[in-house]
Structures are given as C-alpha cells and as structure tokens.
Amino acid sequence: MDKDLNKCGCGSHEEGNGCGCGSHEHDHDHECGCGCGEQEHEHFVVDLVDEEGNEVACPIIDEFEYNGGEYYLAQNPTDDSVYMFRLVEEELVVPDEDEFNEVAKYYNEVLVEN
Secondary structure, eight states: OEEEESOOSSSTTSTTSTTSSSOOSSOOOSOOSSSSOOSSOOOEEEEEEOTTSOEEEEEEEEEEEETTEEEEEEEOTTTOOEEEEEEETTEEEOOOHHHHHHHHHHIIIIIITO
C-alpha cells in the first residue's frame, strides 16, 4: 500500500494519463480536470490493489483520533467503499475486527451524529 501526497485521486495525474482534458494540442496551464479548481493538491491518497490486481487511488475522506490512536478513512472512488486505517509509526495498518468494530461504533455514534 503506497500513500501519495499531491495526488487528488482523480486519475488524471497518473503516468500516461496526461492532464485529463482529453487534448494535448495546448499548453497545460489549466486545472487538472478533476473539478477541484487547484493546480497542486494537498490531498492524501492511499493506493490500494483490488481483487483483479488493479491499483486504485483512494482519497482520505476523514481523519480522527480515538483512544490514543490516529485513524483515517479512505474511499474507493469506483464503488464508494470506505476503508479504515490506523497510523502506526508512519504506516497505515488495517485494524483487527474487534478494534474496527469499536472504532466504527465511536465514529458513527459520536462523530457522525454530532
């Protein structure tokens, strides 16, 4: 799992995809094409590999602290699935089932409802 700064997750910045505008007969002094309105991105993206072996750039959609841990939620743009990760020594790891259930309950009951 790779994490990448300055990638918005739109895919138009990937190698071989150009600027995302569909035409390369012009200067590239325009937005990236993802609709964010920015030339440079400050988004945090996690690259995950799907069942078919394809790399999918999943933007971080939320981050929060719980019980001394830092947690991140990444959303798969192809199917809107949301994945939870915990930051451990600068590495994102998947929490075990019990931890996931406890943190998800906190997130849904305390953070989402307020």
